[in-house]
Amino acid sequence: MDSVFKNSPLNSIPPEGISTEWRSPSNIALVKYWGKFAGQIPANPSVSLTLTHSHTTTRLSILPASRGGMQLHFKYDGKEKPDFSQRIETTLNQWAGYFPFIMNSIISVDTHNSFPHSAGIASSASAMSALALCLMDIESQLGLELRKDDFLRKASFIARLGSGSAARSVFPYASIWGYSKDIPDSSDEFGIEVPKVHSDFKQYMDTILLVDPGEKTVSSSAGHALMPQHPFASERYKQAEMHSRQILNALESGDIDTFVAITETEALTLHALMMSSNPGYILLKGNTLEIIHRIRQFREQSGIKACFTLDAGPNVHLLYPWEVKDSVMEFINRELRGFCEGGRIMVDQVGSGPEKI
C-alpha cells in the first residue's frame, strides 16, 4: 500500500496545461477525532457519515512555469481571499513532496462552498478533500494509473495532510480514519470506507441547526493542541477506540439505539474535553443546550429515534432516519427553529461521496 503514496516518474505538464474540477462533501463525525500528534496523526480512530449537500466545488488548472517554484492564483467565490490563499499555498507546498509537478507550475484554484464559511460545517474537510482529488486527477491525467481503491486511499492520505477530518470525506456513506488493532485495514495515515453500512444509514438525514453561524472563538487546531496534556487524554483515547468498534457494528446491523447512545455521548464528550482543557473553554450556547433538551424530550415522547451531534462549535446536527423526515421537520419547525439564528437550518443527508464534474 505504501508504494501508492510515493511519487513515480511522470510526464511533465504539457504546454497547454491541464484542468480538472471536483465536488467533495463535508462529513459529520460520530466518533470524534480530538487530539493529534506530529504529522497530522490522530490520537484515536474516528468514524463519520459522508454528507451530500454541504460540499466544496474546486476547479484547478495547472500550467508549466518558465521559472522554478509554484505560483498560486486562488479565488473563493470568484474573489481573492488572502487568508484562505495562504493556507492553500502552504498545503500545496507540503503536497509537492507527493506531487512533484506542483513545483515549476502556475496553479489556479477556484473554489466555492455550498454553505456559508464557518456555518459549523467542517469546511476544511470538503475544501481539502476537493483539492486533494483535483491533484490526484491531474496525476492520473499525467499517466499514473491507480486502482479505484488506491486512488481514494491516496486522496484520503493527501487530504489528511491538509486537514485531519478531510481524510474521511472521500468515501461513500461512512468512513473510519485512525488505527485500531480491531478494525481491519484501519490506518492513521488515511481513511477507509466503512465496509458494511446498513441501508437505513445510507440515506440518513442530518439537519444542521444554525444556532450561531459566526466564526468560532477557538479553532479546532487550537483545541487539538490542548489534548496531549489533557488530564483525561488516555482514557478518552481508549473510549474513542471502543466507541469506534461499537458504532461500526451498529452501522452494519442497523442498530439505531446503539447509534443514538454513542453519537450523543461522543458529542458531549467532545465539549466536556474542551471545557476541562487547560485553559478550558465553552463553545456551546444557551440555545445549543435548549435544542439538546428538546431533542431528547421529543425522542422520549414520540419514540422517533432522532439524536444530536456537535462539531467544535455551537450548532447542532440533528440526525434521523429518512422514513421519519416529515415528522422531524414538523418538530424542527415547531420547536427548534426559534433557537436558530434567523431561523436558519440546512437540510443534509448521507451520500455517495465526491464526484468529478
Ligand code: DP6
Ligand atoms: C471536532 O479536521 O478541523 O470536527 O486536522 O487541525 O484541520 P485539523 O482539524 P479538523 O478537526 C475536526 C474536529 C472535529 C471532530 C471530527 O471531525 O472528527
